[in-house]
Amino acid sequence: MDEDLNLIRRFKNGDETCFDELVKKYQNKIYNLAYRMVHNSEDAWDLAQETFVQAYNGLSKFKQKSTFYTWLYRICVNRCLNFNQRKTRSRTINNETISEVILMNTPARNTPETDFRQGELKIAITSAVKQLPDKQRAVFLLRQYEGLRIGEIAKIMGCSKGTVKAHYFHAVQKLRELLKPWVENELSKAKNSIG
Amino acid sequence: MNCQKLKTVLAEYLLDELSDKLKRSVENHLLTCSACQKELAELKKTLALFEPLPENKLTPEQQTRFLTEIHQKIRRQVQLRPKRYPARWLLPRLVPTLAIATILIWLVTLRIRSKEDNYTKIATEIFAMPTLSLSGEFVVDYLKANSTMDKGDFSQISSVLTKEIEDYLDSRLELPDLVEGLTQEEKAELVRVINTML
Numbered sequence: 001m002d003e004d005l006n007l008i009r010r011f012k013n014g015d016e017t018c019f020d021e022l023v024k025k026y027q028n029k030i031y032n033l034a035y036r037m038v039h040n041s042e043d044a045w046d047l048a049q050e051t052f053v054q055a056y057n058g059l060s061k062f063k064q065k066s067t068f069y070t071w072l073y074r075i076c077v078n079r080c081l082n083f084n085q086r087k088t089r090s091r092t093i094n095n096e097t098i099s100e101v102i103l104m105n106t107p108a109r110n111t112p113e114t115d116f117r118q119g120e121l122k123i124a125i126t127s128a129v130k131q132l133p134d135k136q137r138a139v140f141l142l143r144q145y146e147g148l149r150i151g152e153i154a155k156i157m158g159c160s161k162g163t164v165k166a167h168y169f170h171a172v173q174k175l176r177e178l179l180k181p182w183v184e185n186e187l188s189k190a191k192n193s194i195g
Numbered sequence: 196m197n198c199q200k201l202k203t204v205l206a207e208y209l210l211d212e213l214s215d216k217l218k219r220s221v222e223n224h225l226l227t228c229s230a231c232q233k234e235l236a237e238l239k240k241t242l243a244l245f246e247p248l249p250e251n252k253l254t255p256e257q258q259t260r261f262l263t264e265i266h267q268k269i270r271r272q273v274q275l276r277p278k279r280y281p282a283r284w285l286l287p288r289l290v291p292t293l294a295i296a297t298i299l300i301w302l303v304t305l306r307i308r309s310k311e312d313n314y315t316k317i318a319t320e321i322f323a324m325p326t327l328s329l330s331g332e333f334v335v336d337y338l339k340a341n342s343t344m345d346k347g348d349f350s351q352i353s354s355v356l357t358k359e360i361e362d363y364l365d366s367r368l369e370l371p372d373l374v375e376g377l378t379q380e381e382k383a384e385l386v387r388v389i390n391t392m393l
Contacts, residue, residue: 049264
């Protein structure tokens with residue numbers, strides 16, 4: 001975090017290369033977040049870039065009330081939420097097929113059976129996450145993949161901690177329903193291994 | 196702690212954001228309640244399904260392209276940004292105001308001038324057309340018959356003449372299209388112009 005603040009300070013003093021350093025540091029995280037929010041690599045690419053362009057424009061006025069990455073995530077989440085809202089309104093959702101989504105994820109070097117099973121699970125997970133309402137999905141992704149704490153997520157989402165907890169809990173409940181066969185399978189495996 | 200209370204703190208328990216005291220309380224309840232154990236186990240397993248998913252990492256080439264494109268977007272944005280002048284709040288307001296004022300003045304002048312020109316044209320046309328020369332003939336005949344009249348009688352001629360032209364305009368039978376649609380006020384103006392010409 002100190003490293004980010006140092007880069008921002010130098011950027012404010014006219015060293016533009018510091019912005020590149022910040023992009024390099026966070027581009028994977030921001031791209032992944034956008035990708036998981038919109039389920040389309042091209043849109044995620046654009047949204048991640050727009051996030052950094054907006055950050056570039058606002059960086060000179062960045063007050064350090066929150067950490068840089070919280071601020072950056074906030075920009076990205078808001079852009080993705082707006083994007084999804086526009087898409088829903090225009091009813092031209094053109095998500096990548098699930099097989100493309102799987103292709104984007106690094107393939108694990110396993111046996112064919114394990115690969116097949118992993119593939120099926122990824123399809124189920126992608127499909128289930130897609131079905132979550134936008135805000136629940138954002139909260140869930142920020143917690144599950146970014147490992148952020150409730151307070152940080154609340155800052156990013158611009159809402160209270162209570163709202164974040166409610167979104168998270170509803171998201172997990174809904175995912176449990178959507179992934180029921182997988183959950184039951186895992187539970188029975190666990191029982192067998194104990195037995 | 197009972198089942199109802201546990202449900203209200205389950206999210207925090209899953210998020211590992213409960214105080215130690217509450218956490219112990221939840222765990223004590225779980226030891227004795229199989230329904231809550233099942234509920235929690237299912238939720239934990241659901242979350243466990245997500246753990247193996249790897250992050251999509253951009254390749255080094257993609258990372259370079261990503262940054263280059265951001266630079267391009269920032270440059271494009273700077274180029275598109277309008278130049279700022281010292282009196283930047285005044286100019287954007289002053290220019291359209293002046294333009295609108297000029298157009299309004301021009302339109303008003305044009306309307307006044309075109310109205311006058313129009314009346315003159317109509318009057319000229321009326322007296323130029325043989326079928327419409329009744330007024331002219333009338334005036335000539337009248338003047339011939341009253342050649343001895345003095346200045347005081349001129350107003351009488353004018354009023355007779357005015358009435359004759361008004362009747363003529365009202366009949367509209369042989370008037371050109373351009374007279375049609377004139378209001379009473381405009382007709383009166385036309386009559387005034389014709390009188391001037393006579």
